[in-house]
Amino acid sequence: MSETKDRPYHHGDLRRALTRTALAMLAADQNWTFTLREVARRTGVSHAAPYKHFRDREELLRELARIGFVRLGESMTEAMCPDLPSTRAQFMATAQACIGFACQNPGLYRLMFSSDADKTIDPQLHDAAMSTYGILLGLLERGQRDKSFRPVAVSALAAASWAQVHGLAMLAISNQLLEDKVGSAPVPAALDVLLDGMCCSK
Amino acid sequence: MSETKDRPYHHGDLRRALTRTALAMLAADQNWTFTLREVARRTGVSHAAPYKHFRDREELLRELARIGFVRLGESMTEAMCPDLPSTRAQFMATAQACIGFACQNPGLYRLMFSSDADKTIDPQLHDAAMSTYGILLGLLERGQRDKSFRPVAVSALAAASWAQVHGLAMLAISNQLLEDKVGSAPVPAALDVLLDGMCCSK
């Protein structure tokens, strides 16, 4: 086959190519059992090549998770449209963007919060996660300043909304938000309940 | 014919012995990469013996998850002490019991909600999960009848509290509820925020 001609011996940017392949496979098959060798095969490279760019399998997983947090942050920022009528509406949109992201990238989202992607090991991953968390936190602080949210400790609001959004996302991608158990539009319904507890006016 | 370590050729109750070994290992090492062979070794049988009791590795995982849901249900029922001063207090206690269970059995809890334990495959697992979910639902319905909780759709309350509790549990066992981000007692604080949105009186 002449497709060997396709690629020079030195790939050029194998690291990026590997992450792209892995992300694509993660997207295509929501519960794919991640194997480095398959990523290498699909990228058209020997199974040992990835080790020149990632110390081990888990380092690649952490890189994927990091990219996931960056993308999630972008989705949330985009959704937090400043000309929405209220801070409450902004919160709702941002939360739904997060859950939507999880539903569109279930494999990636699971990976981001799995124990495989240990955030205590990799500072870059930790920073990416914190940065995304900061988007939520910023919205809450802004909401408190403009009197939309109650003047309780912002950390309590943060814990509650972070947990709520993450919990809804996890349940959604596990297909556990079935209509007969939890209503026809469980995500906005649940978020409204939470927001009733967070907001000053109803 | 219980624990005679001079094991006869036929173990007697290998199925139960395997699950007990696996549960113990899961408890001992929170992110142990589950291997059937190691379970078999520790149980003192050949690596192929488990296949006489479980079709494959995942069937054992599902059985472990099922046991996890049963135990979680027991913890929650126990916590839902009927002579607590209010339904709100009962809810708080039950929710904290769930999160406490997760913190004490992080490996098992993760397994229960992982994609490995696919609840759509195994009706027994599905039933166990639903039964545990039913404990929460029952409390919410009772709380609505006695006017503790607002008269919105119970499914909305269920989605919100289920997500909140599960989210807090997941974040807690991922060590993401760090004091500087989320306060010193994030779990009760977050639950209070949610309960403010669920309860009639403040």
Next chain:
DNA sequence: CCTCCATGTTTACAGAAGAAACTTGTGCTG
């Protein structure tokens, strides 16, 4: 032009899942 070395490849090895074929007790039947 030659030589270093990052980035590839090949080869090797241990450990896992699972299938198949073989072995051993044990309880049921004639």
Next chain:
DNA sequence: CAGCACAAGTTTCTTCTGTAAACATGGAGG
């Protein structure tokens, strides 16, 4: 009571994985 069928073990084998080590290549700097 003899014998046998079958459930529940074991061994052996194949195919996969992650990871390490040794080898190959080709582009950049002296």
